[in-house]
Ligand SMILES: Nc1ncnc2c1ncn2[C@@H]1O[C@H](COP(=O)(O)OP(=O)(O)OP(=O)(O)O)[C@@H](O)[C@H]1O
């Protein structure tokens with residue numbers, strides 16, 4: 001997949017660090033992680049469980065404060081902005097999309113409510129169409145939708161909010177193969193049609209290989225290797241990356 005290196009950088013994290021203190025143990029969940037994302041670019045983030053992938057997305061989205069480092073959206077310094085302020089620039093999508101919707105309300109209510117004063121039902125319907133859902137589902141509550149449908153509703157909500165960056169944390173892990181393929185197809189379409197940029201955390205290296213332009217490999221809160229997807233996955237330099245890719249290959253056999 002080709003990446004246009006001249007595209008504007010939408011998001012930049014510089015030397016991001018985050019330490020958790022759990023009882024008397026300290027965990028460096030992120031240590032000086034550098035990350036950037038261009039318009040229309042998909043960046044995969046892979047690494048074993050506990051390597052800091054979710055923490056990276058949480059500090060970028062403002063759900064957690066960083067201990068050190070800087071976050072920029074374009075030229076604007078966003079370090080210290082909470083989730084509300086960051087939410088105007090980027091949206092996070094979780095594995096369990098269902099629980100990210102208020103169970104008391106219909107989808108259309110939740111999506112319109114998220115628009116910060118905007119109430120444009122025609123736009124919601126157009127987005128529903130774009131992700132290939134039937135607009136009758138808009139009147140349903142989250143419990144009456146499948147996981148894949150909720151995932152697509154979460155994408156609609158993010159786009160309705162005007163986000164051009166999505167942070168996706170294992171969003172396809174709980175879906176069956178055909179729902180997974182649908183979500184991947186939608187993300188690809190949004191990338192091409194709207195220049196959507198995605199930080200895509202996944203255990204599934206084959207999926208990352210298929211979808212992403214570049215990848216970061218994380219271990220113990222550090223980036224051990226990063227670069228063009230073809231270079232990293234097909235010719236890993238770091239022994240940890242090699243091991244990760246080998247074990248992914250074995251699992252898919
Ligand atoms: N709120 C917290 N309090 C204490 N430790 C935490 C907290 N959140 C995360 N950690 C620790 O920080 C490290 C990184 O966790 P993180 O959730 O970012 O990993 P991950 O790469 O997303 O893992 P997985 O693939 O299992 O989702 C882990 O050691 C985890 O136990």
Ligand SMILES: [Mg+2]
Nearest residue numbers: 053054055169
């Ligand atoms: Mg995680």
